Amino acid sequence: MPPVAYTQIGYTTESRAKKLQLLGILSGFAAGAWLGAAEAPTKLVSIGISPMVISFIMVIGVFLARWSLPALILGTSSVRADVLRAPHLVIWALLAGCLWAVANTLTIFAIRDIGLSIAFPLWNSNSLLGILWGFLFFNELRQAGWRRLAGVLGGALVMCAGATLLAIASSSGHGPAAHSLNGVWAALGAGILWGTMYIPYRKAYLTGMNPLSFVTFFSFGELGMMTLLSVSSLGLAPLWQELLGARSVIFWLILGGFVWVIGDIFQQFAAKYVGISRGIPLSNSNQLWGLLWGIFVFGELHGRSSSVYLEVIGGSLLMMLGVGAIAFSSATGQEQTRWKEAAIRESDRYGVAADFVEARMDGRQLVTEAKPSRGALDWLLVVFATSVFVIFAAMARVPQLSLHWGPAALLTAALFLLLIICGLALWRTTRFH
Amino acid sequence: MVNMNATEPNTKARGRLASILSDIHFWVPVAVLMGGLLLLRFIR
16 A cells, blocks of 8 residues: 555545545544553552542543653644644643543542442433534534434444443442432533533544644643642642552552543544544443453452343443444445535634645645654653653552453453554554544 | 734734634533533532
8 A cells, every 4th residue: 555644635535535434433443442441450449549539640641641642653743733733723622621521520420329320321322412513513424324324323322222231230239329310410411521522522633633632732621620620629738648648559540541541542533534423432332341341350240140141241232233333334425525514614714724624634644744753852751651650650559359360361462452453554544644 | 004914913813713702613512511510519
């Protein structure tokens, strides 16, 4: 295959469009696997730490990863160039980060009040809202044909049903703390916030911003809002005391944040190449992967009744069926023309060069763009993030848990296989543009 | 004499700000964020 970066093609060929669709679907699968695996390190943390502090420490790991990974892959010069072309998108990136932080905090209250089995399906409705916003604002699923429309909508609904079954199974025996209307509102609120967070995602990618640039500014909104919420909830001194008390487990939590960022980057590429209506439901398969880790590595459902296992099998099959339905409903040429109309509208409104927007939609770089390169600042960021991880790893206490190492090794191998396959496909097809 | 080059970035920035503030894609996430913060305050 000839390299496509640094060349300029005036139009998107059909085969190229198909390739990008496949790339988006593959990114969605990889996102599901990595986002699901992000829960694994956090399971190593024993109870006794405030959920708000757990979330705060994870966000610190996320912040480190969101700056060091883009610096390593493309270099911060690429981020700077992107921002200079479309500076308005920084506001949307910050907004998306704030939405994520508030949604994540709401889920903590939802789980506390109504339990995971009720809360999860409620906030998992975010994919349905993502489909609605994609349709209303970005011309997604317009002229897609009834078969594809049914495939995406039906697939998302079937996935919600599967998620409900899995959530009921995974929380059986624990039971919610107390059924309350507050918890229902919190879970629904989280779903609405997460579903709306995809508006900035899609807007950024239609305008040509690189996902690796978008996530760096997203992290400021995320960390800023999370700091504000943690300090206002606990107070500065108690928060610091809790952080000091948790220093032996900080490594596991920031590792969870790091793994989550890898999944999120794939999710961003999925949103870029297949849109939010397809990319988000695909990456919502993370629940399936989280359950695989829970059952096979942490032995979470060991000794439960056969009905629980039936719920798990049924829920998993439904999730896979929904994922399959969406994966086989990729956008046609007519629908992609409507996407381009939305992209032209954005470039006209904000004065972003049309050829830049078109090239980026096509996963290419313009001839006039400078080749991304890494400088001293990039290596400094990578060294700094690595040092933080090494320091906290040295402080980390190995938890006394009976883990099943065989399945852990298999799942980790599957993760890295997906990382290599999807990473290579992204590199070969788009050079991460 | 007015230096057009000096005022151009300001005009551009003002135009961009006006485009952002009249964009429904901006106000929908802002409204949802405000709602989320209010909800958080209410349930806490």
